[in-house]
Amino acid sequence: MPELPEVETVRRGLEPALLGRRVKAVRLNRPDLRFPFPADLADTVSGKRILALRRRAKYILIELDSGHTLLAHLGMTGRFTVWLPKEAARNLGEFYYQDQAGYSGDGPHDHLVIDLDNDARVVYTDPRRFGFVDLIEPGGVEGNRFLANLGVEPLGNELHAEFLATALAGRRTPLKAALLDQRIIAGLGNIYVCEALYRSRLSPKRSSATIVRKRGQSPLVEALVHSVRTILSEAIEAGGSTLRDYARTDGSSGDFQQRFDVYDREGEACRTNGCNSKIMRLIQSGRSSFYCPTCQR
DNA sequence: CGGGACTCCTGCCAGC
DNA sequence: TGCTGGCAGGAGTCCC
Numbered sequence: 001m002p003e004l005p006e007v008e009t010v011r012r013g014l015e016p017a018l019l020g021r022r023v024k025a026v027r028l029n030r031p032d033l034r035f036p037f038p039a040d041l042a043d044t045v046s047g048k049r050i051l052a053l054r055r056r057a058k059y060i061l062i063e064l065d066s067g068h069t070l071l072a073h074l075g076m077t078g079r080f081t082v083w084l085p086k087e088a089a090r091n092l093g094e095f096y097y098q099d100q101a102g103y104s105g106d107g108p109h110d111h112l113v114i115d116l117d118n119d120a121r122v123v124y125t126d127p128r129r130f131g132f133v134d135l136i137e138p139g140g141v142e143g144n145r146f147l148a149n150l151g152v153e154p155l156g157n158e159l160h161a162e163f164l165a166t167a168l169a170g171r172r173t174p175l176k177a178a179l180l181d182q183r184i185i186a187g188l189g190n191i192y193v194c195e196a197l198y199r200s201r202l203s204p205k206r207s208s209a210t211i212v213r214k215r216g217q218s219p220l221v222e223a224l225v226h227s228v229r230t231i232l233s234e235a236i237e238a239g240g241s242t243l244r245d246y247a248r249t250d251g252s253s254g255d256f257q258q259r260f261d262v263y264d265r266e267g268e269a270c271r272t273n274g275c276n277s278k279i280m281r282l283i284q285s286g287r288s289s290f291y292c293p294t295c296q297r
Numbered sequence: 298c299g300g301g302a303c304t305c306c307t308g309c310c311a312g313c
Numbered sequence: 314t315g316c317t318g319g320c321a322g323g324a325g326t327c328c329c
Contacts, residue, residue: 002322034305034325058323076322077307109307128306130323173300182324189322243322263322285301288320 002074004058004154004187005235006254010080011055013249014122016092017082018062021116022049029111033126034075037112038135044068045114045135057150057186067138071146075130082249084120150186154228159185161222168208168221175211175224176204176284185228191241191263192231194290198262199227203296204289205282234259262290270295 002010026042038044048064055061060080062070072078083103105113105123112124112133124133136144151167152158167184168175178184179193188196197204200223202211211220235241240254243264248254261271266281270292277294 006322034323073323075306075324126306127308128321128323130305171299177300180323191322241322286303287323 002058002076002078003189003192003241004055005192005232005238005256006240007058007060007074007187008055008236009240009248009254010074011053011060014060014080014082015053017084017118017120017249018050018053018116018122020050021118021120023047023064023114024117025113025115027105027113027115029106029113033111033129034132035134037133041070041133041135045070050116056147057153057182058189059146061141069136069141071134071136071144072124073131073133073146075126075128075132077128078124078126078131080249081123081125081251082120083123084118088119149183151182151184152186154185154187154232159225159229161218161225164225165212165218165221169212171208173208174204174284175202175206175208176287176289178208179228180285180287187232188228190287191260192228192235194263195261196224196227196231198291198296199231200224201295201297203293204284204291206297262292265290 023045026045028037028042031037044066045064045068048066048068050062051065052063053060054063058073060072064070103121103123105121107125109125109127110123111126111129114122116122134144134146141147152163168178171178175197176193179188179196180190194204200220202220202224211224212218235256238254238256238259239248241257242253243257262279265279268279270277270279272292272295275292275294277292279290280293282289
């Protein structure tokens with residue numbers, strides 16, 4: 001599930017139940033996910049208050065009053081769910097939470113269980129265990145090994161045509177690979193790269209440097225930046241996309257998958273007016289790319 | 298340095 | 314029905 005819009009949806013879903021709360025207990029159901037849990041994770045996080053929930057690219061950052069930051073990545077199948085008693089859920093206003101008070105957190109793929117002082121139970125579940133959790137020491141966010149080499153936030157001010165033109169100039173790598181490269185733009189994944197390329201009418205196979213003009217503005221780069229920003233904004237607005245499991249902390253689905261123009265639509269009709277082509281699939285760096293061979297050049 | 302292949306792991310689905 | 318192979322939203326590591 002999780003690219004940037006899904007991670008942002010999860011962050012927003014966690015916020016009302018977690019913000020300002022104190023951690024009562026932390027339980028690890030196994031020693032590792034993709035990487036070992038930090039040895040002092042449970043001891044360090046227990047008793048701390050949650051000051052902020054942030055997102056950087058596809059990472060969720062939970063800031064504690066000790067200055068530590070809990071970092072979580074959802075990998076391919078990771079998800080957070082929040083369980084809390086009915087009265088507590090009601091007190092949180094517009095947000096609805098699963099009210100199975102006392103949910104065990106002992107499901108086969110429940111790996112991390114955090115209990116809060118408002119009786120919320122936050123459970124990290126991840127069947128494939130491609131996700132991971134890290135504990136960052138006070139002042140260590142910038143230098144953290146997972147965050148240090150990330151590129152710009154696609155919805156932030158740092159992403160603009162001149163930036164992307166500079167990043168792509170001279171690169172012969174296919175656009176698909178360049179957009180998946182988290183060191184350039186951080187937060188895009190396979191789905192939204194496919195969709196953004198379709199919207200900007202660019203082929204995933206096209207060599208990156210060819211959309212950059214040596215002098216002046218690069219209209220194709222501008223179109224691509226615009227597509228990236230709008231597709232992500234629309235997907236966040238829709239609560240993200242839900243494919244094989246649930247994106248949201250209350251267990252409900254996102255809606256955006258219904259609006260995919262190319263992703264997972266191999267053999268189906270291109271949606272561009274007047275185009276009679278079918279969506280094609282090809283493998284690039286081991287991942288499926290979906291595109292219209294007529295509209296995307 | 299860039300780029301590709303491989304890897305981790307489980308679940309699901311199409312096809313035989 | 315039951316098995317098998319392929320594929321899945323990610324990204325670090327290794328090798329050329």
